[in-house]
Amino acid sequence: MKSTISKVLLAAVTAAVVLSACSKVSDESKHIPKTAGLVVDLNAKQLTQKLVTNGVTMDKLFSAVQSKDTANDVMKAWKDAENSGIDLQSHFFASFVFQGQPTEHKSYVSLTASLKDATKFEAYLKKNVSDFSLKTQNDFKYIWEEKNHAVIGWNKETVIYISAVDANDLNKYAPGNAMPSPNDNEDTNQAIDSAAKATPAALVTAEDNAEAKTWVAEVDHLFHLKKDESAGTIEPFAKLLKENADVSVFVNPEAIYNSGQFTMIPANVKKLMEGTYYTGTANFEKGKVILDGSTYMGKEIAAIYKKYGKKEIDLDMLKKYPSDNITGFISYAFDFRMIGDIIKATGMDGMANMFLSGKSGLSMDDILNAFEGQLTYVASDFAITKKESEYFPGEFSDKPSAKWIFSLKVGNKDAFNKVMTSPMLKDVFAKEGDHYVITNPMMMGAGAPPMSITEKYITLGSDSALLQLYLSGKGNIKLPEGIEDKVKGNMVGGYIDIEKISKNIPEDKLDADEKPIVLSLKTLFKDFTLVGHAVSGDIQHTEAVLNFKNKDENSLVQLINFGTEAAKVMQAKQAKNKAYEDSLFAAPVDSAVAAH
Incomplete structure (x- = not known):
């Protein structure tokens, strides 16, 4: 400190x-x-x-x-x-x-x-x-x-x-x-x-x-x-x-809001958050770090959650991703209409509707009803490859790349069509059957990803081939053992394969002095999982696990050992740099130069 x-x-x-x-x-x-x-x-x-x-x-x-x-x-x-x-x-x-x-x-x-x-x-x-x-x-x-x-x-x-x-x-x-x-x-x-x-x-x-x-x-x-x-x-x-x-x-938002530190927060926002608390714990166990968090909801915010009931992630949106080389995903189930109720409880819905109406002719409810609140992002085939510069042809550099899909589920069909045909979007998209197609690609920008917009889903992909395979519904994702069962039935599910990502870090480009640190790091972590449970009563519980490749040694010990080794490497590098600098200052002056 x-x-x-x-x-x-x-x-x-x-x-x-x-x-x-x-x-x-x-x-x-x-x-x-x-x-x-x-x-x-x-x-x-x-x-x-x-x-x-x-x-x-x-x-x-x-x-x-x-x-x-x-x-x-x-x-x-x-x-x-x-x-x-x-x-x-x-x-x-x-x-x-x-x-x-x-x-x-x-x-x-x-x-x-x-x-x-x-x-x-x-x-x-x-x-x-x-x-x-x-x-x-x-x-x-x-x-x-x-x-x-x-x-x-x-x-x-x-x-x-x-x-x-x-x-x-x-x-x-x-x-x-x-x-x-x-x-x-x-x-x-x-x-x-x-x-x-x-x-x-x-x-x-x-x-x-x-x-x-x-x-x-x-x-x-x-x-x-x-x-x-x-x-x-x-x-x-x-x-x-x-x-x-x-x-x-332990976090007590009410104690902070009421302290005078945030005088600009309206009284009705403070009232909405009244009785809300956050707690979290971390435990270092053999081969993993376990993180747990709980949100204790106050009376008003809990009532909003209860109004819309339990919502679970749509696993079908995840499972039809066509790859067995997954590097990570995040799936979320959240009723967007709750956002509207929260804004209304704060008294800011009038301002929001005035802004939206002036820009698009839409109301806040139009937009929130248009989407169901089911979204999934999946990535696979992470790699670091040589890519040619778009500004300097002939020049190549190592850049990360991955295949991915982002999908958002449509909610109320009529509300969705109203959004897509609003003054804000009518010049960009045109409806053909149950699809919307881009009428002016220039407005989307040259780097816009391939997309599919229907009355059921908005889906974006890293490339057209992957997007079409995903939309066909014939894909079958291959997740690590136990991951599907862990996220099933919850409102949030996430996974990152750290081991697979770290394997693709090219060792030949590493600094010679720092290479041992990176190599040690590549053997340290395995993966990370996240699960957000549905609200139970007035509590929403979240748990995350950081898994290590070595399952037999305490995770804290592994972190300490890695940290001490990294410190030694950095000290050696500092000593090497200092010795080099000292040698420059200690170098003898050339006699011919000295004579002049």
């Missing part, structure tokens, strides 16, 4: 992220307010056990990832953290609390962890925080970090870290930025170096400023949350904590 995250918890949080370990249920959750818009729960103990069981320890991990120049400092910081009094084998919670207007700067991120030894933790802070100034309030101690606008508060059992957050600059907390890299991030380098080398400072007794008092009061509030103020009183969050997952995520 960057400088806004306290260097006190840097090593612990870094370890959790490096482990891809994330934590779960525990007493720390009672310090999370129900106003939190996002909560990430890291089950460090559970994932550490999965690593240790397979012989991966933090010592081996750091020594494998770090270069000789930085390994000692990083290892020293880690050993320091191990003796900090923080329970690095417990749960870590990261919560984002959005409150007030963005200009008021009242939003914050909090990190919560367990303490094994509060005395050791205090000693750790004295040693590693240069501006250490110990204070007490009620039943907890704290220090104020002026530079980071942060408070670290702790009692005998728990440590809570709070740092102010600019709600307009949350990209710094995005997953891609969450993992500090000693080689890439100067702020992180300084934080780790400071944590490793800082010397004890004398206690300071200066009074807190107004900003510090505000955040200390918030820490005090979190330590003493009443039961009805805690996120634990929200049923989806409570259910999430009971699951035995490695990684858990």
Whole structure:
């Protein structure tokens, strides 16, 4: 994490992220307010056990990832953290609390962890925080970090870290930025170096400023949350904590909408989303990563789903694809009329109809009734081949290619014909029997794919031959064993054959230094499947599985091993580049040139 995250918890949080370990249920959750818009729960103990069981320890991990120049400092910081009094084998919670207007700067991120030894933790802070100034309030101690606008508060059992957050600059907390890299991030380098080398400072007794008092009061509030103020009183969050997952995520849209951060959202939109929550988990198992997500629908949005009943994907649209070399597909069943009901519930249907009527003479209902909401996209025969440039004849380059079909099912026949003969499309298509043909190819563009438009389906294809085979209905797709049964009867089904795609990456074009990484990657993943179940009650459940080729080893261990090998390759490449640059500067000056 960057400088806004306290260097006190840097090593612990870094370890959790490096482990891809994330934590779960525990007493720390009672310090999370129900106003939190996002909560990430890291089950460090559970994932550490999965690593240790397979012989991966933090010592081996750091020594494998770090270069000789930085390994000692990083290892020293880690050993320091191990003796900090923080329970690095417990749960870590990261919560984002959005409150007030963005200009008021009242939003914050909090990190919560367990303490094994509060005395050791205090000693750790004295040693590693240069501006250490110990204070007490009620039943907890704290220090104020002026530079980071942060408070670290702790009692005998728990440590809570709070740092102010600019709600307009949350990209710094995005997953891609969450993992500090000693080689890439100067702020992180300084934080780790400071944590490793800082010397004890004398206690300071200066009074807190107004900003510090505000955040200390918030820490005090979190330590003493009443039961009805805690996120634990929200049923989806409570259910999430009971699951035995490695990684858990909770999103409360209502807490974000009502915080003042999104003042432009109309009140009726907020009312529509009232009571809606999202939860997700990730588990690292042997040979696979299992991802689960649930959408808990509020009263109004659930009523819209129930109005249109259960909808299942049309497998016939998928199964008639004529190939046994499938690289992936996505099939979706969604009643488009629900979109209309949602827009009407927000009060924006009048504006939508006015816009559509002016452009096409159509209403929103005309368009939504025209399509059934059954769509399928299938791809096969992925390859990377040499193709001639359309701009520079005679020049060839490697480009990916694939065969594919996209098909959308027509809904109400009359509504569909009304759309196709509307002022917006009447000059582009003409009806011949039950088909529509293009009357002005120029309007479609030179790169438009072959298409078939009937009163039953709109179908596009990568080439005419494939399109005709698909339309004949004689094709018979060959899916991997068990995939059809997995997606059958659901509203969403998807599959990607990662192994088949990666096999087509040409090895002769790879950078010699990076080639080992790509070759390792080609042996890592097998495929990915996605299933979205129909709404049950007021919950819509989705599950995804990332399968690895090695089914006998834990997926987290495989990811860690791949990551450490990749780090070694990149370090070797950096060292090689540096040696080359040094050799250029160290090259002797030609004597003839020197004479001049």
